[in-house]
Amino acid sequence: MQVRRCAMVLVEPRESVDFDLAELALGETGVRERLGWLALAAHRDEEIPLDASEVAALGELSPGTWRSFDELTRRHPREVLDALLAKGLLIAREPADAAMRRFARDDEVVRAVHWRGLSAVTHRHTRWRDVDSEAVERLFSEASPQTFLERLGPAPPAVPERVEAARRAPLPRPESSALDALLDRRVTCRNYDPAPLPHAAFSAVLYRAFGARMVSDYAPGVQLLKKGVPSAGGLHAVEAYLLVQRVEGVAPGLYHYHPAEHALEPLRELDAEAAASLARRFVAAQAYYAAAPLQVALVARFERNFWKYRNHAKAYRAVILDAGHLSQAMYLAATEMNLGAFITAAINEVEVEQAFGLEPMAEGPLAVCGFGARAQERVTVEFDPAHKVWP
Structure with missing residues (x-):
């Protein structure tokens, strides 16, 4: 042997x-x-x-x-x-x-x-399975009567100050624009309307966040996608896998979004109960995110990025950044249409892998995001200090 x-x-x-x-x-x-x-x-x-x-x-x-x-x-x-x-x-x-x-x-x-060793081990051993974040929070609060600050100590300052205030050089603020108004309204949503999301809104946000504007034959045998966000090496190695619960004209189930064709690839149909159960498990029992009409698992196709950046110390970090770019594009696209959006890294990666049939070290979930119409009433707290969404 x-x-x-x-x-x-x-x-x-x-x-x-x-x-x-x-x-x-x-x-x-x-x-x-x-x-x-x-x-x-x-x-x-x-x-x-x-x-x-x-x-x-x-x-x-x-x-x-x-x-x-x-x-x-x-x-x-x-x-x-x-x-x-x-x-x-x-x-x-x-x-x-x-x-x-x-x-x-x-x-x-x-x-x-073609993983880098430390990155590979980090990815493998930071994945969650069967984590219920609500139960963990409940046990944590029951275990101690201390307040948040008493448990954790003083919070680091929101902004580090490197020089005295008198030495700062003030900069002129720009005139307010449509982009400023959009950014002001960008708020993570934790309250979703139970009604189905209109198909036109669903399609528009998917295209603007994840769709390819062009497909370029960059070199013989090498195609690159032009999207609305940057990507390491122009490779766009993060895919959008969808868990649909309530979208007009789309059956509940699991889908892969084809960015070049702007199309859904159906993988498995689910009944409403199974879809709701899976949504809850995906986001580690964060009920407010499980209630969104759809979830988008941002899945890194590591072999796509590492094909070029082999055994590279920065490759894993670059792929994670790609997921952040996509989620912000989704937030802005949803906000423009008066929809709410969310992203969370507190996910059960193993459940996502199993549901979509992913090979963990070749295609790995990095985060789950989603969008949909806001509820008429705010039940769960949201961080909207400027009251741009909730009066």
């Missing part, structure tokens, strides 16, 4: 603290500190405990060159190598069972996409 180390893995020394009543009864503090090693691999969701011998072996195994397993046993104990195989950190060229085949397949996906 030939093996090699997985493509990307970080090893973290971590301390955990627990409480031992038996030690407390003996007159000790009862606090126990434990030190251990954890492997964070780009192809595994789990944090994997390691012992010192496994850490040492990992540091001497090549991620690129296949080696004979028997040959490696001359330098490392067989039980250590067997443990690394079972944990998916040592990859077999010809896997012997289903678990080893899954490890090999997932590791190959990471290799094929």
Whole structure:
């Protein structure tokens, strides 16, 4: 059997603290500190405990060159190598069972996409699954009677001041324009009308936020899209995947938006109950966002960006910025039509991946946004200090 180390893995020394009543009864503090090693691999969701011998072996195994397993046993104990195989950190060229085949397949996906190691591990291990943010907030408030400031301490200032006020050079404010009025009305919406969103408004916001204005044959075999927002390398590697609940003329379900054709690609129909349940899970149970008539998952097609920026320290950051550009365009397009909009990074990425059939390390959700008509009455608080939306 030939093996090699997985493509990307970080090893973290971590301390955990627990409480031992038996030690407390003996007159000790009862606090126990434990030190251990954890492997964070780009192809595994789990944090994997390691012992010192496994850490040492990992540091001497090549991620690129296949080696004979028997040959490696001359330098490392067989039980250590067997443990690394079972944990998916040592990859077999010809896997012997289903678990080893899954490890090999997932590791190959990471290799094929040309990730930077630290970025890959960061992306894999910051994804949420089954998180209920409302339940977390409720437990947090029940656990302590302290106010927000008492729990967290003084807030950093809203604006850092680098010089004394007298040294600032005032700048003239521009004359008010239509753009200023639009920016003033841009407010995150947490109150949505339960009525279906008109199809014309739905189509208009999608086009202005995510649609391609032109398709350019930039070079032989290389097409670039011209959109209303910038993108790293002009690659526009962030896709719009839709969960539709209430849009006139569009059945509830899952869709991919085709930016060049300005068209919906139907992926799966859902009944109203299933769509509502999925919407709630996507946004980690933030009920006010789950009530929007549609959600747009901003999904990075990493292979599109990393095709050019291979193993690049800035590539992952650039893709995340692309999602921010798109969300602001959606906000402005929605606001112009007197619609509300939102974006949140507090999402259950794993549920989004599973719903749309995405390969996590090739196509990864970065955020979920959405838009729709505002409710007639404000029930949930919104940050509108200038009262441009709510009187």
